[in-house]
Amino acid sequence: MDMKSSTRPRPGRLIAALAAAVTLAVPVAVTATSASAAATSTVAQALAAQDGRTATVTGYVIGQPTGASTVLTSGYTADTAIALADTATETGTSRMLYVQITADYRSTFGLLTNPTLRGRQVTATGTLTAYFSHGGLKSPSAMSLGGGSTPTPTATAAPTPAPTGSTGPYDSTYYANAVGKSGSALRSSLHTIIRTQTKLSYDQVWDALKDTDQDPANANNVILLYSGRSQSKSSNGGGSNDWNREHVWAKSHGDFGTATGPGTDVHHLRPEDVTVNSARGNKDFDTGGSAVAEAAGSYTDADSFEPRNAVKGDVARMIMYMAIRYEGDDGWPNLEMNNSVSNGSAPYLGRLPVLLQWHRQDPPDAFEQRRNQRIYERWQGNRNPFVDHPEWATAIWG
Structure with missing residues (x-):
């Protein structure tokens, strides 16, 4: 496995694949075509179902895949693909879904144009099939930012900071590896x-x-x-x-x-x-x-x-x-x-x-x-x- 980056990756946490039941999520639309309010799959479920079916998947943007086991987490070279995972701190490419970004979505979801999407939640609907000889989602018919509650890039409101000793909105994702330490x-x-x-x-x-x-x-x-x-x-x-x-x-x-x-x-x-x-x-x-x-x-x-x-x-x-x-x-x-x-x-x-x-x-x-x-x-x-x-x-x- 080769995770290339100009910065040191953080240890990831594996979230086990959910059972047969799936949750409903209504993504926040940021383009004219948004993912529909259909049952969404986790990345783990999508990787286990690479059979050509159409599915809606929600995950966190890790970086830009450039090969079967290579994902750039900085220094992006194109807007044509993103890698999603079930946690924002994932480093194992085997637990990432490679999503093709077609022309309609590159201005909003391509990492070369939008590098700050790294760590954000994205929902995509498309065909579950190999991409870069790796578990993937191709030919997206809808993409949106968030899995139902993530703010859009134009949001101006700041999250309420955590009071002393309590938890904040980014503790389970961005700060997951720091919480509880001193x-x-x-x-x-x-x-x-x-x-x-x-x-x-x-x-x-x-x-x-x-x-x-x-x-x-x-x-x-x-x-x-x-x-x-x-x-x-x-x-x-x-x-x-x-x-x-x-x-x-x-x-x-x-x-x-x-x-x-x-x-x-x-x-x-x-x-x-x-x-x-x-x-x-x-x-x-x-x-x-x-x-x-x-x-x-x-x-x-x-x-x-x-x-x-x-x-x-x-x-x-x-x-x-x-x-x-x-x-x-x-x-x-x-x-x-x-x-x-x-x-x-x-x-x-x-x-x-x-x-x-x-x-x-x-x-x-x-x-x-x-x-x-x-x-x-x-x-x-x-x-x-x-x-x-x-x-x-x-x-x-x-």
């Missing part, structure tokens, strides 16, 4: 989960930020992180009154610049006024200093920056995400939080006790939750776990 085990599991992502170019970041940081009260504007100002999406650039791309984890802390990777990860890139961005520079985070012009409630001194109260927790959770996502095992530096405000170009950013305090005093709000959901659904296909589970910060850092 300390180094939780850290390792979360790193493995969130490092599976679509990587953007630095130019693509402009478009991503116009979506992720859209003003809820004005769709033509974005909200600037430190300033809190609503500003026209089209006023991005390098002028004194423009907004640009602020690296919350300063890109010099680890010297990763703006290259694809940590330099373009939208989970820590935010719109900010050019002048305010310059005032923050590459300083660590701490309290105190003088008021920052054009950013009421923010303060700075020679070696640190303090954001306004409304986004203190947002900043902390972005820094936590970066510390877990970039562990030095994929060609990028191992980013870590520490208790210093003089880190220079070292791959560290402080101060950890202050960031943990900010995380506690400013829990995730609707704007931050929507942003996390938007990045997952439309741009990178990965999540910030500390937005979904704020309690995990304490479980890792105390």
